[in-house]
Each structure stands twice: as C-alpha cells, then as structure tokens.
Amino acid sequence: MDRKKTDVYRKRLLDKQSDLLRMVSKADQDGREADEEGTQDLADKAANAYTKEFLFHQSNDNRQILAMVSEALDRIKNDSYGVCVACDQEVQIKRLDAVPWARHCIECQEKQDQGLL
Ligand SMILES: [Zn+2]
Numbered sequence: 001m002d003r004k005k006t007d008v009y010r011k012r013l014l015d016k017q018s019d020l021l022r023m024v025s026k027a028d029q030d031g032r033e034a035d036e037e038g039t040q041d042l043a044d045k046a047a048n049a050y051t052k053e054f055l056f057h058q059s060n061d062n063r064q065i066l067a068m069v070s071e072a073l074d075r076i077k078n079d080s081y082g083v084c085v086a087c088d089q090e091v092q093i094k095r096l097d098a099v100p101w102a103r104h105c106i107e108c109q110e111k112q113d114q115g116l117l
Helices: 003-036 042-077 093-098 106-113
Strands: none
Touching: 003 042
C-alpha cells in the first residue's frame, strides 16, 4: 500500500485510539463512582451491579478494539499494513474503510466467523 493511503488510515486509527482511550478511562471512572454511591436498598444494589456489569463488558470490547488498533498502527510502522495476517493477500480497501484495524481480508474473516480459521 502506498504511503499516502497508509497515512489516511494511520490518522483514522490514531483518532479511534484516542476515542477508545477516553471511553475506557471514563468507564473505569463510572465503575468506581457506581461503587462509591453508597446504595442502600436491594433494587439499587441490583441496578448498580447491572451498571457495573454493562460498563465492564463495554470497556472490555473497547479494550479489545484498542489492542487491535495498536496492532494496526504497528503494522503501518512495519510496512505490513493492509495485508491479511492469515493468507498474505491484500485486504480489500472497502474492508479497511469500514474497519481500519482489520487483521483479515473479507474471505478469511468469514472463515474466522464460522470458526474455520
Ligand atoms: Zn485472508
């Protein structure tokens, strides 16, 4: 992939990275605040546990994407960005446009989704 193109994706990845970092640290903070709001009755406690569970899963997803975004930025540094990690073919541009941190081409992603990879 030429440098001009990778620059566009690098910028998008960096934007995404800072968004995710903000969301992850906000979720951590919200989780702590939910703890500190000394709740008394059982309904409050249940709601609180639910909120924490939700925040936990949400920030887990964000952390996973964050890791993939960092990997993609590494691949840009190593000049291997845009190459499928499974079949070494170029990842389709429309796939990178939709998911700039994609590790797999469309075919391999489908196989992975089906548990074949
Ligand atoms: Zn592939």
